[in-house]
Amino acid sequence: MFSTFRDRFPIDDKKRNEYVSYFKLMKVPAKTRLLEEGKISKKMFLIETGCIRVWFNNNGKDVTTQFFFENNMVGSIESFRKNIPSPVTIETIEPSVLWWIHKKDLDKIMEEIKEIPSLRDMFIDAIFDRTYDYMKQFISSIKDSPEQRYLNLIQERPQIIRRIPQHYIASYLGITKVHLSRIKSKLAKG
Amino acid sequence: MFSTFRDRFPIDDKKRNEYVSYFKLMKVPAKTRLLEEGKISKKMFLIETGCIRVWFNNNGKDVTTQFFFENNMVGSIESFRKNIPSPVTIETIEPSVLWWIHKKDLDKIMEEIKEIPSLRDMFIDAIFDRTYDYMKQFISSIKDSPEQRYLNLIQERPQIIRRIPQHYIASYLGITKVHLSRIKSKLAKG
DNA sequence: CTGATTTGTTAACAAATGTTATCGCGGGAG
DNA sequence: CTCCCGCGATAACATTTGTTAACAAATCAG
Numbered sequence: 001m002f003s004t005f006r007d008r009f010p011i012d013d014k015k016r017n018e019y020v021s022y023f024k025l026m027k028v029p030a031k032t033r034l035l036e037e038g039k040i041s042k043k044m045f046l047i048e049t050g051c052i053r054v055w056f057n058n059n060g061k062d063v064t065t066q067f068f069f070e071n072n073m074v075g076s077i078e079s080f081r082k083n084i085p086s087p088v089t090i091e092t093i094e095p096s097v098l099w100w101i102h103k104k105d106l107d108k109i110m111e112e113i114k115e116i117p118s119l120r121d122m123f124i125d126a127i128f129d130r131t132y133d134y135m136k137q138f139i140s141s142i143k144d145s146p147e148q149r150y151l152n153l154i155q156e157r158p159q160i161i162r163r164i165p166q167h168y169i170a171s172y173l174g175i176t177k178v179h180l181s182r183i184k185s186k187l188a189k190g
Numbered sequence: 191m192f193s194t195f196r197d198r199f200p201i202d203d204k205k206r207n208e209y210v211s212y213f214k215l216m217k218v219p220a221k222t223r224l225l226e227e228g229k230i231s232k233k234m235f236l237i238e239t240g241c242i243r244v245w246f247n248n249n250g251k252d253v254t255t256q257f258f259f260e261n262n263m264v265g266s267i268e269s270f271r272k273n274i275p276s277p278v279t280i281e282t283i284e285p286s287v288l289w290w291i292h293k294k295d296l297d298k299i300m301e302e303i304k305e306i307p308s309l310r311d312m313f314i315d316a317i318f319d320r321t322y323d324y325m326k327q328f329i330s331s332i333k334d335s336p337e338q339r340y341l342n343l344i345q346e347r348p349q350i351i352r353r354i355p356q357h358y359i360a361s362y363l364g365i366t367k368v369h370l371s372r373i374k375s376k377l378a379k380g
Numbered sequence: 381c382t383g384a385t386t387t388g389t390t391a392a393c394a395a396a397t398g399t400t401a402t403c404g405c406g407g408g409a410g
Numbered sequence: 411c412t413c414c415c416g417c418g419a420t421a422a423c424a425t426t427t428g429t430t431a432a433c434a435a436a437t438c439a440g
Contacts, residue, residue, distance in 0.1 A: 063333050065325075078322055114310065127317045132268055134324035135255075141331035142364030143253050146397080166418065174332030179397055181419055336427080355387065369427055371389055 010118060022105040026098050034074075034098075035090040041079035042103045047072050050096020051163055055171070056088045064171040067093075069159050093164060146175045147183050200308060212295040216288050224264075224288075225280040231269035232293045237262050240286020241353055245361070246278045254361040257283075259349050283354060336365045337373050 011019075023046065028034075035041055037056055045052070052074050054066040065088065068074045079086035080103060113119045140149055150173060154161055160169060170180040199206065213236065218224075225231055227246055235242070242264050244256040255278065258264045269276035270293060303309045330339055340363060344351055350359060360370040 058333050063329070065329055065332075077318075078325075081318060114307075117304075120304065120310075124314065124317065127314065127321065128267075128271060131317060131321040131324060134321060134328050135268075138324050138328040138331060139253070139255055141328060142255075142362070143248050165416085167416095172332070176398060177418075178399080178420085182397090185419075357387070366428060367388075368390085368429080372427090375389075 011116070015112075019109055022109070023099040023101050026100060027096070028092055028098065029095050030092055032092045032096075033089060034092065035076055035079075035086055035088075037087065037089045038085045039079075040083060041076045041086050043100045044073055044075035044080065044103075044106055045090075046099040046101075047074065048097040048099060050092055050094045050098070051159075052090060052092050052096065053164070053168055054088045054090050055168075062168075062171050064168050067157075067160050067164055067168075067172070069163070093168070141174065146173055146179065147187075149173050150180065150183055151187075201306070205302075209299055212299070213289040213291050216290060217286070218282055218288065219285050220282055222282045222286075223279055224282065225266055225269075225276055225278075227277065227279045228275045229269075230273060231266045231276050233290045234263055234265035234270065234293075234296055235280075236289040236291075237264065238287040238289060240282055240284045240288070241349075242280060242282050242286065243354070243358055244278050244280050245358075252358075252361050254358050257347075257350050257354060257358075257362070259353070283358070331364065336363055336369065337376070339363050340370065340373055341377075 028050075034043070034045055034052070047068055047070050049070060051070075052068045052072075053064050054068075054074070054076075055062050055064040057063075074090060076086040076088055076090065078084065110123075113123060140152065144152065150169075153169070153173075160172075166180060167177040170177040173180065175183075201209075224233070224235055224242070237258055237260050239260060241260075242258045242262075243254050244258075244264070244266075245252050245254040247253075264280060266276040266278055266280065268274065300313075303313060330342060334342065340359075343359070343363075350362075356370060357367040360367040363370065365373075
């Protein structure tokens with residue numbers, strides 16, 4: 001799991017081992033809530049195996065905003081960064097193996113990283129990439145039909161299609177599960 | 191225009207004057223294209239007066255993705271940062287007074303800023319805020335109806351309602367101008 | 381001022397999407 | 411094994427949204 005760290009982060013072994021030691025292993029069943037809407041986030045999670053969805057309650061209906069898989073880092077960044085109640089619930093879909101790190105430890109790592117120019121730039125790039133992702137998703141939502149967005153998902157994120165229950169995907173696309181089912185059957189015929 | 195700089199940026203007068211000297215004034219009429227889709231962005235713009243929209247061509251139809259007003263910094267960040275062709279056109283809506291800065295000068299400023307912890311953190315915060323904005327917009331697009339999104343706009347960005355032609359707003363909301371007109375008349379009656 | 385262009389409204393109809401309900405399949409709990 | 415229950419498909423009907431077209435109002439160039 002941490003081998004990618006070794007390749008990409010130019011820090012000495014001692015430091016790296018210290019950083020790695022902050023992460024703790026946990027195994028959880030499906031549908032485990034790692035963070036509840038309204039609570040303040042104190043942990044970030046790194047997925048070794050399994051998958052996770054991020055969602056919130058909108059007038060009694062689930063709205064799914066993100067999916068995460070192996071090697072992704074998951075957390076309510078907004079809650080984490082600003083110490084405000086999380087707008088979302090974070091929940092496993094499959095039984096999962098996770099590494100988690102406490103906020104105070106991650107903050108410490110971040111402070112140190114920001115003094116190393118190459119790492120700092122990687123960090124900034126990562127944030128920018130995140131911004132571009134959301135930008136693309138927003139643009140797609142006003143430019144593409146639900147059918148087109150489903151096709152995009154097949155192309156760009158086949159894992160979602162393969163591993164995620166369909167009603168979560170529908171919620172993620174902003175449509176009902178009935179409508180998604182119709183889109184699928186239409187595509188199967190056409 | 192640059193008075194906010196003085197208050198918020200803890201750098202000495204000499205440096206600040208150097209930075210300010212990089213910005214050049216320009217006055218342009220409405221519908222001036224500051225950056226064309228497909229070109230590589232070499233400039234960022236700071237709006238003194240006027241407003242700007244960002245849009246791209248989607249199978250012959252305008253899709254508007256952003257609006258900017260006074261004191262906003264505008265540019266195709268993606269093109270600017272990665273030196274790739276801009277996915278969008280940037281165009282004034284009203285006659286505008288702008289300050290522009292060349293990429294190489296802004297890069298220089300950025301490199302220096304990143305060595306000053308408080309400024310660096312401000313910069314990182316700014317990127318995060320941008321990410322949250324897009325995140326919110328994306329979430330609103332899957333959670334809210336067009337009517338609700340229009341109401342949100344009235345609440346949160348009244349400038350858009352007041353100053354932007356309605357068909358651009360419709361395009362920004364991902365609906366047709368006819369539909370937006372219907373929403374307005376429905377709200378006027380209800 | 382005047383004609384042309386841009387912007388906004390409305391109506392009639394078509395297509396997309398939501399709602400509700402029903403059915404069936406398959407896996408997990410007991 | 412059996413019985414739920416989560417998940418997905420489909421149908422019938424309701425509502426929302428798009429399309430096209432015609433017209434009205436506002437704005438702009440000459």
